[in-house]
Amino acid sequence: MKIITTKENLLYGIQTVQKAISTKNTIPILSGILLKAKDNRLFFSATDLEIGIQCSVPVQTLSEGEVVLPARYFSELVRKLPETKITLEYIPENIEVKINYGDAEVNLKGWPGEEFPVIPELEGDYSFEIQPILLKNMIKQTIFAVSIDDTRPIFTGALFHIEEDILNLVTTDTHRLAWRKAKINLLNENKYDLNLIIPSKTLNELARIIKEDEPILVKGDQNQISFQTNETRIISRLIEGKFPNYKQVIPNNYNGLIRVKTKTLQSTLERASLFVNEKDGTSIVKLVIKDQTLNISSKSDVGKVDENIPIFFEGQEIEISFNAKYLLDVLKIIEEEDLIINLTGSLSPAILQTANHDNFIYLILPLRTSA
Amino acid sequence: MKITNELIALEKQLREMLEALQDLKRKAALLEEENERLKRERCACSEEKKQKVEENVKKIQNEGFDNLARLYNEGFHICHFHFGQAREGDCLFCMGFLRKM
Numbered sequence: 001m002k003i004i005t006t007k008e009n010l011l012y013g014i015q016t017v018q019k020a021i022s023t024k025n026t027i028p029i030l031s032g033i034l035l036k037a038k039d040n041r042l043f044f045s046a047t048d049l050e051i052g053i054q055c056s057v058p059v060q061t062l063s064e065g066e067v068v069l070p071a072r073y074f075s076e077l078v079r080k081l082p083e084t085k086i087t088l089e090y091i092p093e094n095i096e097v098k099i100n101y102g103d104a105e106v107n108l109k110g111w112p113g114e115e116f117p118v119i120p121e122l123e124g125d126y127s128f129e130i131q132p133i134l135l136k137n138m139i140k141q142t143i144f145a146v147s148i149d150d151t152r153p154i155f156t157g158a159l160f161h162i163e164e165d166i167l168n169l170v171t172t173d174t175h176r177l178a179w180r181k182a183k184i185n186l187l188n189e190n191k192y193d194l195n196l197i198i199p200s201k202t203l204n205e206l207a208r209i210i211k212e213d214e215p216i217l218v219k220g221d222q223n224q225i226s227f228q229t230n231e232t233r234i235i236s237r238l239i240e241g242k243f244p245n246y247k248q249v250i251p252n253n254y255n256g257l258i259r260v261k262t263k264t265l266q267s268t269l270e271r272a273s274l275f276v277n278e279k280d281g282t283s284i285v286k287l288v289i290k291d292q293t294l295n296i297s298s299k300s301d302v303g304k305v306d307e308n309i310p311i312f313f314e315g316q317e318i319e320i321s322f323n324a325k326y327l328l329d330v331l332k333i334i335e336e337e338d339l340i341i342n343l344t345g346s347l348s349p350a351i352l353q354t355a356n357h358d359n360f361i362y363l364i365l366p367l368r369t370s371a
Numbered sequence: 372m373k374i375t376n377e378l379i380a381l382e383k384q385l386r387e388m389l390e391a392l393q394d395l396k397r398k399a400a401l402l403e404e405e406n407e408r409l410k411r412e413r414c415a416c417s418e419e420k421k422q423k424v425e426e427n428v429k430k431i432q433n434e435g436f437d438n439l440a441r442l443y444n445e446g447f448h449i450c451h452f453h454f455g456q457a458r459e460g461d462c463l464f465c466m467g468f469l470r471k472m
Contacts, residue, residue: 152453174462244452249467348470349463365461 001037001065001090007081009057013044014075016055016232019205021071022048032068033075034116035088035097037061045119046071051202052119053209055232065090066113067097073108119235122226124219126192129185130167132210132229138169138180139207141360144329146200147173154241157197160225161243164191170246171200176326177246177363185215196225197243202236209234250363251351256315256343258289259355265339266331268296268307273324275300283324284367289343290317298324320346321367330362436472443469 014033022030027049034045042059045052067090077099087100092112099106139158147155152174161168167184170177186192206227210216217228226235273283275298288295292313297306320343330352331339338355352362416424439449443465448456450464458465 154452172463174464175460177463244450244464248471249463251470347461348466363463365463365466367460 001035001067001088002062003037003042003088004060004062005042005057005086005088007078007083007086009042009059010078010081010086013042013055013057014071014078016209017044017046017053018071018075019201019208020046020048020051020053020234024048029068029111029115030117031071032111032116033071034066034068034113036066036113037064039064045116047117047119049117050199050237051205052235053205053233054119054235055209057231066116067095068111068113068116069097069108070110077106077108119233120224122220122224122235124226125221126162126190126194127187127217127219128162128165128167129187129215129217130182132213132216134182135216136207136210138167138182139203141180141333142169142171142178143200143203143207144333145171145173145176145178145362149173153239154197154243157199157239158203159243159246160194160196160198161246162192162194162196164193168246170243172244172246175323175365177249177361178330179246179361179363181359184218187217195243196220196222197239197241198225199236199239202234206234249349250361251342251344251349254315254342254344254351256289256313256318258294258341258343259312260294260309260339260341262331262334262337262339264309265294266328268309269324269328269331271307272296272298272305273328275303275305284321284369285324285327286319286321286369288317288319289313289315315343318343318346320350321369322350322364323367326364330364334360432472436469439472440469 017033021033025031030048032046034043036043036045037059038061040058040061041056042061043054043056045054047053081101084101087098089098089100090096091098091107094107094109095112096107096109099108142158146158150156155171155173159168159170161170162184165184165186166181168179168181170179172178202225209232210227210229214229218225220226220238222238224235224237226233228234269285272285276283277300283298283300285296285298288297289311292311294309294311294313295306296309298304334354336354336356340353340355342351342353344350347366347368349363349365352364354360443449443458446457448454448458448462448465450462450468452464453462
């Protein structure tokens with residue numbers, strides 16, 4: 001393999017695949033990046049066997065071939081290279097790559113490309129297309145509600161519930177639930193009713209690296225899923241298990257409706273959340289809704305906040321407490337000016353929705369407070 | 372002669388089979404009648420009996436609900452994902468389950 005390329009292209013490739021590089025030392029070759037030169041493109045691949053990422057950049061190929069280079073050294077080296085023409089040549093006798101830039105030369109030992117595990121091409125029981133901006137937004141609007149508790153793996157991922165041509169993306173840590181739905185473009189006549197649980201790491205990576213404007217092709221089976229565009233492909237295992245019926249937890253009856261300015265509420269909550277409980281680090285905010293005013297207060301040993309916000313309110317007077325972080329997480333991702341909060345009681349879930357769209361629902365459980 | 376004998380034997384067999392079939396038909400008709408009668412009898416439960424059964428079902432359900440609600444309030448999950456495990460804070464799925472009961 002011999003190619004001529006630029007620092008920018010090499011960096012792009014490394015940064016795209018770097019999160020899939022294994023950090024465990026059990027299989028040394030997985031700590032490397034597979035470089036494969038073919039048809040004037042350089043393909044980068046990395047996998048930790050849970051997730052695999054591939055991408056390609058245009059290069060001048062003098063001879064085709066493949067090699068695996070240790071990611072740590074290769075990425076550090078590329079970052080420190082000058083902005084000049086870079087030549088990479090694989091020397092099979094020494095299993096090393098000769099990197100030339102200007103008058104200089106670096107030799108970096110690697111592994112033969114054939115020894116790197118193949119990242120499979122999925123045939124797919126299902127396949128659909130979705131716009132990258134839409135999918136990125138859907139991930140952004142839900143991913144913060146996944147659980148970080150590894151003892152309950154299904155909640156560390158996001159549910160893709162595909163009902164015919166609607167994709168429901170649902171995450172929960174059992175105290176709150178985020179649900180975003182959108183229309184997808186099915187690529188065959190099948191009527192789907194699929195439940196797939198995708199690791200949050202996969203979705204975070206997807207949101208980070210998908211930049212292209214063309215639709216993302218999603219396909220897979222019950223064990224693996226792949227997301228691909230012309231230049232990039234992510235393949236991931238799915239989390240085994242049955243995701244709970246999320247529709248069942250959405251209350252049907254409300255006894256209070258608040259309409260409030262999103263940013264006003266966010267600013268107030270940010271101030272109130274400064275007063276954190278020293279014991280467990282949670283910041284509890286108390287909301288008192290009376291007439292057309294929302295009173296928000298919080299206190300700790302350090303101090304207290306007490307603010308009133310004008311709102312539109314229909315329903316019975318209510319006092320309700322929340323974990324401020326759970327409220328702020330959702331307010332940060334809502335771009336609409338007005339927010340609707342439906343209340344079902346001081347101990348039952350509150351439902352947050354934007355005023356103009358019904359494609360996003362956020363459910364949050366109040367906290368029981370002794371005071 | 373041999374063929375004639377065989378034909379006579381076959382005719383006899385067929386007649387016996389026909390008789391067996393007719394006998395089965397009669398039995399099937401009797402069973403159907405009995406089934407209909409039993410169905411009618413089952414539907415014709417007295418109001419008193421029905422009420423008793425319904426009350427009993429309600430009582431069992433209430434007891435079940437009370438037991439689950441108590442278990443939840445004592446700090447345990449009652450949703451089927453983590454049933455019996457200690458919970459930290461409220462759980463949407465436990466509460467959803469209690470609401471549906």
